Amino acid sequence: LLFRWFLDMDMTEASFDATAFTHNRARLIAHDVAAAFFRAVVDQAKAANLMSSDHFTVDGTLIEAAASLKSFKRKDDDDTKPPDDKGNPTVDFHGEKRSNATHESTTDPDAKLARKGNGKEAKLSYSAHALMENRNGLLVGFELDTADGYAERRAALDLVDRCLPGKRRITLGADKGYDTRDFVAACRDRNITPHVAQKTRYSALDARTSKPSGYAISQRIRKRVEEIFGWMKTVGGYRKTRYVGFGANQVVGMLTAAAYNLVRMARLLEQPA
Numbered sequence: 001l002l003f004r005w006f007l008d009m010d011m012t013e014a015s016f017d018a019t020a021f022t023h024n025r026a027r028l029i030a031h032d033v034a035a036a037f038f039r040a041v042v043d044q045a046k047a048a049n050l051m052s053s054d055h056f057t058v059d060g061t062l063i064e065a066a067a068s069l070k071s072f073k074r075k076d077d078d079d080t081k082p083p084d085d086k087g088n089p090t091v092d093f094h095g096e097k098r099s100n101a102t103h104e105s106t107t108d109p110d111a112k113l114a115r116k117g118n119g120k121e122a123k124l125s126y127s128a129h130a131l132m133e134n135r136n137g138l139l140v141g142f143e144l145d146t147a148d149g150y151a152e153r154r155a156a157l158d159l160v161d162r163c164l165p166g167k168r169r170i171t172l173g174a175d176k177g178y179d180t181r182d183f184v185a186a187c188r189d190r191n192i193t194p195h196v197a198q199k200t201r202y203s204a205l206d207a208r209t210s211k212p213s214g215y216a217i218s219q220r221i222r223k224r225v226e227e228i229f230g231w232m233k234t235v236g237g238y239r240k241t242r243y244v245g246f247g248a249n250q251v252v253g254m255l256t257a258a259a260y261n262l263v264r265m266a267r268l269l270e271q272p273a
Contacts, residue, residue: 025243025248025251028251029247029248029250029251033251034250034251034252034254034255034258035254037254037255037258038139038142038254038255038257038258038261041258041261041262041265042138042139042140042261044265045138045261045265048265048268048269050135050136050138050265050268050269051133051135051136051138051140052133052134052135053133053168053170054168054169054170054171055133055134055135055170055171055173055218055221056131056132056133056134056140056160056164056170056171056172056173057131057132057133057134057172057173057174057218057221057222057224057225058129058130058131058132058156058159058160058172058173058174058178058225059129059130059132059152059174059175059222059225059226059229060127060128060129060130060145060151060152060155060156060177061127061128061229061233062114062115062116062123062125062126062127062128062147063125063126063127063128063144063233063238063239063240063241063249063253064123064124064125064239064240064241065105065108065110065111065123065124065125065126065240065241066107066108066240066241066242066243066244067105067107067108067111067124067244068107068124069123069124071105071106071107071108071124072098072103072104072105072113072124073103073104073105073106074102074103075102075103075104098113099113100112100113100148105124107244108124108241108244108245110126110146110244110245110246111124111125111126111147111241112124112125112126112146112147112148113125113147114127114147114148114149125147126144126145126146126147126241126246126249127144127145127146127147127148127151127152127155128142128143128144128145128229128232128238128253129142129143129144129145129151129152129155129156129159130142130225130228130229130257131156131159131160131163131164132224132225132228134173134218134221134222134224136264136268137221137224137225137227137228137264138261138264138265139228139257139260139261140159140163140164141159141162141163142159142253142254142257143155143158143159143250143253144246144249144250144253152177152178153177153178153180153182153183156172156174156178156183157183157186157187157190160172160190160192161190167191168191169191169192169193170191170192170193171192171193171194171195171214171218172187172192172193172194172195172196173195173196173218173219173221173222174194174195174196174197174222175196175197175222176196176197176198176199178194178196178197179196179197179198179199179203179204179205180204181204183196183204184196184204184205185204193209193214194209195209195214195215195218195219195222197219197222198210228260231260231263232253232256232257232260236256236259236260237256238252238253238256
C-alpha cells in the first residue's frame, strides 16, 4: 500500500507486470547505476568535509546466498531421475566430500561454499568488502567478490586502486587476515602504510610500522567497520542475498552501502560545527 501511495496509485489500479522490474534491474546492472549513485553520495560527504583523506580501514564479511545446500551438486552430475519432492527433495550427503572444485550450486553458480571460521558451518556465500575512512566511519568503497578464501586481500587492493587513486601516502587498517607478506608488500608498493593487526607468530610487519602511536589508533578505529557490516545485514537487510548472480546482488549491496552513508551523514550534519 505504501508503494502504491508513493506512485500515486489507488488500491484497485492494475500493478506493473513482473517483467518490468526484471528489465529495469538488468538496465541498472548494465549502466552501473548503483555504483554511480554510491560515488555521488561519497562525493557529497567529501564536499561536506566528513571524510579523511589519509587514514582508512578495509575488511570483508560473508553474505549468505539465496541458495540451499541441497542445490550444491557435483559439476559432472548427469542424473536425470526426477526428485521425490520438487519443492524440498530428499538429499543424502553422508560420506560425500564436497568442495568448490568439484561441486556447484544449481540455483546460484556464483555462490561458493565458505565458512566464517573454524568450527562454523559452511554455507553458500558471497564475499562482501568495505573500504572505510577513519574520521567518521563512512564508506569510501564497496564490492562483492567470490568467497574463495583469497577475496579479502584481493578486493582490498582493488578497492584502494579504484577509490583512492594518487600518490598521497595513506594508512590502511585491517585485521590479522591481511597480515601476509604479499599483501604488506603490495601496500608498500602503493605508498600505503599497512596498519594490519599482527599475528602472534610470523608477522609481516616490523617495529617501524607497529611501534608508532598512529598504528595503535588505526587498530582501535578499524573495529568500526564491523558496525557498518552489522547495519547492512540487519537494518539494510543484506545478511542474505535476494537474487541470483553477482550483478543483481552487487546492485543491492551498493545501494545498501549508499543508504548507510546517507543515514550516517544526516546524523553528522545535524551536529553543530
